[in-house]
Every structure is written in structure tokens, then in C-alpha cells.
Amino acid sequence: MATARTANPTSVMGLNKPANGQLKGQPKPANLQSIPSAAAQQPAGPQKGSSIPQSSGGIKFGDDWKKCLQLPPKDTRMKTSDVTSTKGNEFEDYCLKRELLMGIFEMGWEKPSPVQEESIPIALSGRDILARAKNGTGKSGAYLIPLLERIDLKKDHIQAIVMVPTRELALQMSQISIQLSKHLGGVKVMATTGGTNLRDDIMRLDETVHVIIATPGRILDLVKKGVAKVDKTQMMVMDEADKLLSQDFVILIEEIISFLPKDRQILLYSATFPVSVQKFMAKHLKKPYEINLMEELTLKGITQYYAYVTERQKVHCLNTLFSRLQINQSIIFCNSTQRVELLAKKITQLGYSCFYIHAKMMQEYRNRVFHDFRNGLCRNLVCTGRFGHLGLAINLITSEDRFNLKGIEEQLVTDIKPIPSSIDKSLYVAEFHSVDPDDDGGDGEAKQKELGAA
Numbered sequence: 001m002a003t004a005r006t007a008n009p010t011s012v013m014g015l016n017k018p019a020n021g022q023l024k025g026q027p028k029p030a031n032l033q034s035i036p037s038a039a040a041q042q043p044a045g046p047q048k049g050s051s052i053p054q055s056s057g058g059i060k061f062g063d064d065w066k067k068c069l070q071l072p073p074k075d076t077r078m079k080t081s082d083v084t085s086t087k088g089n090e091f092e093d094y095c096l097k098r099e100l101l102m103g104i105f106e107m108g109w110e111k112p113s114p115v116q117e118e119s120i121p122i123a124l125s126g127r128d129i130l131a132r133a134k135n136g137t138g139k140s141g142a143y144l145i146p147l148l149e150r151i152d153l154k155k156d157h158i159q160a161i162v163m164v165p166t167r168e169l170a171l172q173m174s175q176i177s178i179q180l181s182k183h184l185g186g187v188k189v190m191a192t193t194g195g196t197n198l199r200d201d202i203m204r205l206d207e208t209v210h211v212i213i214a215t216p217g218r219i220l221d222l223v224k225k226g227v228a229k230v231d232k233t234q235m236m237v238m239d240e241a242d243k244l245l246s247q248d249f250v251i252l253i254e255e256i257i258s259f260l261p262k263d264r265q266i267l268l269y270s271a272t273f274p275v276s277v278q279k280f281m282a283k284h285l286k287k288p289y290e291i292n293l294m295e296e297l298t299l300k301g302i303t304q305y306y307a308y309v310t311e312r313q314k315v316h317c318l319n320t321l322f323s324r325l326q327i328n329q330s331i332i333f334c335n336s337t338q339r340v341e342l343l344a345k346k347i348t349q350l351g352y353s354c355f356y357i358h359a360k361m362m363q364e365y366r367n368r369v370f371h372d373f374r375n376g377l378c379r380n381l382v383c384t385g386r387f388g389h390l391g392l393a394i395n396l397i398t399s400e401d402r403f404n405l406k407g408i409e410e411q412l413v414t415d416i417k418p419i420p421s422s423i424d425k426s427l428y429v430a431e432f433h434s435v436d437p438d439d440d441g442g443d444g445e446a447k448q449k450e451l452g453a454a
Contacts, residue, residue: 065098072108089117094124096149099183104145107179113138118291119267120146129267130281131291135240139269140176143237148181150235151210158228160235162213163253165243167193168370173239174213187211194218202227216244216252223259230259241270245280257284305419306395306405314396315346321394322352325423329376333385344382356382394419 089112091104112120115133122129123146133139147160162177164170174191181187188208192201193215201218205227212219212228222228236257238244244253257266266285270277281288309317318332332347334340337358344356355378357366373381395416397405405416 065102066105069102069105071105087117091145094120094145094149096145097184099185100145100149100180102183103180104141106182107176109138109141113141114293115139115291116142116145118293119143122289122291123147123265123267124149126265128265128285128288129269129291130273130277130285130288131267131269131293132271132273133269133291133293134271137293139239140173143239143267143269144173144177144180147211147235147237148177148184148187151181151184151187153184153186153210155210155232156208157232158209158212158230159233160211160237161219161230161233161256162211162237162239163216163219163244163256164213164239165215165249167195167215167367169239170213170215171367171370177211177213189213192218192222198222216249216256220252220256223256230256231261233260233264235265235267236260237267237269239269241268241277241280242272242274243270245274245276250276250280253280304393304395304416305423306397306416307419308402309396309398311398315343315350317396318347319350322350327379329373329378330380332380332382334382335384337384340382340384347380347382352380353378354380354382358384 091101091109091112096104114137115131116138119129119131119142123143131139131142133142143162147162151159162170162173164173170191170193174189177187177189181189187210189211190201190204190209191213192204194217196218198218198221201222202225205222219228223230238253243249257264266288268277268281268285268288307317321327332343334343337360340356340358344354347354355369355373357369361369369381372378395405
């Protein structure tokens with residue numbers, strides 16, 4: 001079974017060879033309208049001629065620093081209560097460095113989301129945290145903001161580690177960290193994952209690194225080789241902790257922690273907390289502050305449907321969805337690398353631009369395809385295999401998949417309905433809602449409209 005989702009464009013790079021995963025079709029039919037995303041227009045950093053300094057030295061006492069910011073276009077799309085049900089706090093309320101606030105606002109993050117309100121002040125105090133919140137509600141900002149605030153540039157050792165389960169998430173978090181810290185005057189962030197050149201990482205660690213964002217296997221390898229010295233590391237974050245504490249990773253995580261100082265701070269963030277997380281918490285966390293913002297597992301604003309089809313009908317069904325829905329971008333998940341390439345080819349033949357990635361491609365090409373897609377250079381991505389906005393997920397299932405669907409409904413405590421003959425555009429197209437242009441809710445970690453296809 002596969003699902004398709006949309007992604008938020010944010011980065012650059014080009015790759016045009018079909019062998020590298022990018023297939024370009026004919027221009028999109030006129031009835032497939034493109035709806036601009038505010039996040040898609042966010043500049044990667046200060047533009048040429050910007051009055052914003054690249055370090056804290058350019059802002060003088062008494063300057064109106066907010067007037068110097070290069071802010072992205074205001075996001076006026078409708079936001080759900082996942083990100084708007086806040087206490088009304090501002091980022092300035094947390095006594096953060098002015099230079100960090102500059103990075104936050106230039107990311108388009110206007111006000112703290114609920115998980116950020118709960119997490120930031122506690123993390124700044126040095127206390128361990130166990131936070132349960134949905135993906136796409138600002139968890140990355142909840143830990144990256146206090147992490148960067150606490151970096152001491154006078155110290156040249158590794159001060160924080162962010163553990164993530166996948167290469168793609170490591171690259172995404174490192175990019176966010178770099179953008180948030182660009183005015184801090186020298187915070188050094190490094191991403192390291194399996195599948196990349198170990199020698200490059202060793203050479204990089206010969207220089208100053210303050211923050212490492214890594215997958216467990218690679219960072220453990222560097223630690224055991226004595227290259228990554230973490231005996232003075234004061235903070236370790238585990239994003240998607242439920243995956244990191246699964247049987248695949250938990251032994252590695254335990255060994256990594258054995259190299260950390262005893263007075264380290266550990267922050268766990270996840271949408272679900274199985275028994276493995278509870279055991280880990282009891283063993284390694286000291287009186288953790290618990291945050292639970294989970295009334296249900298699925299994001300509000302994401303409407304799910306299913307459609308019964310035969311295997312032969314899936315491509316025809318996708319074509320019908322493309323022609324009837326106003327899709328900005330879609331991600332389509334398949335169960336095998338062979339199916340990925342075949343489906344991407346068929347989608348291209350239907351006249352739609354399409355990229356694809358899978359595990360058998362070189363990591364360098366996968367990264368470039370992924371970033372090109374996020375930059376909006378293509379509308380559809382096929383691969384093996386969210387922030388408080390509207391979305392749509394459609395699961396195409398065969399008769400053999402019906403029991404899996406029931407299991408998913410039970411685990412998510414949700415009801416996935418059959419796809420109706422017509423879908424209300426207000427469920428996934430922001431322009432069909434009346435929006436208050438002065439509403440600042442949410443942190444701007446925007447994800448566009450979603451289309452799911454399984």
C-alpha cells in the first residue's frame with residue numbers, strides 16, 4: 001500500500017537526468033491549478049543588498065533591528081488548532097538572543113506553536129523533557145531554538161547532538177539549524193549520516209563543530225573512533241524517539257549515551273510513546289518534564305479517504321485524481337523500487353512532471369532530487385517509503401489491503417471513509433476559506449496541501 005503527500009518547497013539544486021530520478025512530462029493540464037504557497041516563497045537567507053549583518057556585530061544598540069529583517073511573505077492560509085491553540089506567548093517572551101530571534105522571524109515563524117510554548121522555557125532551564133506532539137506542529141523549533149540559544153561560541157567542542165532516524169530528516173534539521181543560527185556569529189552545525197563519506201566527516205570534525213545532527217550508526221562510529229568527542233556534550237535530542245528506540249536503534253542509542261557526561265540533558269520528541277520509550281525514560285531521564293499535546297494521532301485539517309481498486313486500476317485512478325483535484329504537489333509512496341520507477345514513468349507519460357527516489361539510487365542523487373522537489377521544481381514525487389494546514393490523503397487499496405486499513409484506523413483512532421464522488425475543495429484548498437489576514441497563528445513550518453495515493 002502506498003500514500004502520497006505534498007511537501008513544502010525550501011531548497012535548491014538541479015538534476016535533469018532521468019536516471020537520477022527526475023522525469024519531466026508535458027505541461028500540466030489547465031484544470032490542475034497551482035496554488036502558491038507562502039512557504040515556497042521564503043528566501044533561503046539575506047538577499048543581495050540586504051542590510052542584515054551575517055553576525056551580531058552589525059546590529060548596534062538602539063537600532064530598530066526588526067526593520068532590517070528580510071521576512072518571507074506573510075502566510076495567510078487557514079491554520080488548524082494544532083498550531084493555533086496557544087497561550088498567546090511571543091518568541092521575545094523567552095529572553096532569547098536578538099540574533100536568534102532574527103533567524104526565527106526570517107524563517108517565517110511568527111509566534112510559538114503549542115509544543116514550542118510548552119517546550120522552549122523548560123529546555124532552556126536544562127531539565128529533561130518527554131514531549132508527545134504530532135508531526136507537523138513545530139517540534140523542530142521546540143528543541144532547536146533552546147539548543148541554539150544555549151550554544152557557547154567561546155567553547156570549541158561538541159555541545160549538542162540531535163539524533164534522527166533517517167538521512168533526509170538529518171539534512172532537513174541541519175538546514176533549519178543553519179538558517180536559524182545565521183545571525184548568531186559562528187555556530188557550526190554538522191550533519192552526518194550513514195551512506196556518506198566517512199573520511200569527509202573525520203576531516204570536518206578536525207575543525208570546530210558545536211552541533212551534530214546525525215543518525216545513530218554514523219555518530220556512534222565517529223565516537224568510538226575518537227573523532228567525535230562527546231564527553232562535554234550537554235544536550236542530546238531524540239526526534240521521532242519512538243523510531244530511535246525501536247529494536248533497530250535502541251542498542252546504538254544506549255551505547256552513545258554511555259559516552260556522554262552524567263549531567264547531560266536529554267529531550268525526547270515523538271508522536272507516539274510505546275513501552276520502549278517508557279523504559280528508556282525510566283532508565284536515562286531525570287525527573288523529566290512531560291508534555292502531552294495528543295488528543296489524537298492524526299493532524300487536524302488532514303482529511304483521509306480510501307478507494308477500493310484493482311492493481312490495474314491504480315494508474316487510471318491517479319490520473320482521475322490529478323484531473324479532478326487542485327493539486328499543488330504530491331508524494332506517492334510505493335512498496336518497491338521497481339514499482340517506483342514504473343509508476344514515475346507512467347505518470348510522466350500521462351503528461352505530468354515527476355521525480356522519483358528509492359534506496360538503490362546513490363545518496364547524492366536522492367538528496368538532490370529531494371531538494372529540487374522541495375524547491376517546487378516538480379509537482380509529483382514517487383518514492384519508497386504537515387504544519388497545521390489543510391491537506392488531503394487518499395489511500396488506494398486492493399482487497400488484500402483492507403485488513404491493513406482497519407489496523408491503521410485502530411492505531412490512529414481515526415475513521416477513514418470511502419472517497420466520495422466529489423470532494424469539497426475547502427477540505428484542502430486554502431483559497432476556499434475566509435482567512436483573517438491579521439491572524440499570526442502557527443510557527444510557519446508550513447507544509448502544503450496533501451494528496452495521498454496508495
